[in-house]
Amino acid sequence: MNEIWVFAEQREGALQSVSCELLSEGRELAAKSGYELCALLLSENGAALAPELFAHGAKKVYAMDAPQFAFYQNDFWSAAVRQAVEARKPEILLFGATSIGRSLAPTVAAALHTGLTADCTHLDIDMNKYLDFLRTGSTLKVDDMKWKMEDINLKMTRPAFGGHLLATIICPRFRPCMSTVRPGVMKKAPFDEAKAAACKTTLFDVKLDDERLKTKVLEVVKEARNIVDLLGAEVIVSVGQGIANDPQKGIALAQELADVLGGVVGASRAVVDAGWITADHQVGQTGKTVRPKIYIALGISGAIQHKAGMQDSELIIAVNKNALAPIFEVADYGITGDLWKVVPMMIDAAKAAKGV
């Protein structure tokens, strides 16, 4: 039976949301392909985390338990993943594109001599589904083109050329076909209580050689301040270079609008680089990829690396004094105007609408 594996990433015994998002996506892929969806879990006690994996769609959980998995350490983790893959030979292996996934996946891909595609935004096995995606998700004249309808390779689509274009990539000759997906890109299905209860974990033996260990973690420091939760936000009000005349006031206005709409503040790379706000607020190619219900871009020109991080938001609103700013290409509602004038009005109007 061909298997689709999702690497279940845990940190300090807590399962990362991206793994559940990938399982939810994996369920769709499994349904269309007839493959079996499995999770691979490296932790100190897999049985504790397995129910959540089953609840999100895993049919099997391969748990590798070892004290060395308490904390991410590339040598051990990659050796373990490699052992599991060589034993069971899955067709597909998916990782969240987190600081762990983006280090672990390429190490594993190099070791297994297989293909890895990073930051995929769309995955399809079935050609019909893939063509449906292209019909709405691209400028291609799909029905005028020739397609190999029997192709069952995993079709991995990702932004290319800095986000200007999209590319579909396949890995025809090697297995497993590997892919990373950023947190927040795939939708997480609801927790299924019944599935969680019906779980049977498969314990997997792992051989780790302590002698090989060349790195040692000395200290782990969590930031004292609150990290903004961009990925979980339904509304993001983002600021760009347009606030340069008074950055702190600009951020305060964005925060006020975000508060009224029940959202959080985001920022372009320029704002973070200028030191006006911390990096956890950054949206874009080297920041976070977000898909909130509403994305409001204030004084953001819409450089390609920024658009890449937010263009799939459900509703995009842009305010910019330059009518030709590229951000308007992706905005559903555009306001050409001075944000210092428009935003306070937006705040007032929103408060009025809420009856505040």
Next chain:
Amino acid sequence: MKIVVCIKQVPDSDKVTIDRATNRLNRAGVPAVMNPFDENALEVALRLKDAVPGSTVTVVSMGPPQAEAVVREAIARGATDGVLVSGREFGGADTWATGYTLALAIRKLGPADLVLFGKQATDGDTAQVGPGIAHHLGLPVLTYAKAVEALPGGKALKVVRATEDGHEEWEVDLPCALTVVKEAGELRIGSLKSKMAAKKAQIPVWGVAELEPDPELIGLKGSPTRVTKVFAPPIKTNRVHLEGTPAEQAEKLVALLAERHLV
């Protein structure tokens, strides 16, 4: 300390545009630069070279002949020397084939204590080549390094690694590999001496004859992944521009949001 830094020449991403008539990139006239994160990796190397007497910094780049410019630029900023890996056979390589090829070149340079990479290249954005090369060379790798310090004794480094919610402090034995983020250091300008050295530098070009790769493992042929389609995302057709005074624009917008039950 013998330090190797992998650098890549990339298009200046802020200057690339799309031709909407053809939905293709406008490539002509876009300036090529050293990948920004590789600049940070080079700075880390140069700081270690300053701190540990007798150290050398060699840069390696894989690319078309014009990529020689970034190797020369690295020397102008203070690198000891550099090599360009180039040849038609290497063209079309994905991250696996690129990692394999660069690993051969690094091995040819002789045993290195430290191999440095930028976090990712701004054209491909995969962040895969660094860890891949580390694996081929049998080196432990730490990613997202934002501070690197040589420990007394010359056998290990202290590395601060950036994570999503803070940072970690690691001790890593040499030889090892690191990928580096922007906070690790802004690349220095380079002295008059290093600029002169760059002008005179002989930069060898290594092709298949020098590296003797397995021909099945390089270039497009050696790439496990293959691009099947490149396309433009659809242009939004039902975009609405809200006209009027700021007050009117704001009112219209909020009314639209209210209609969708978003306010």
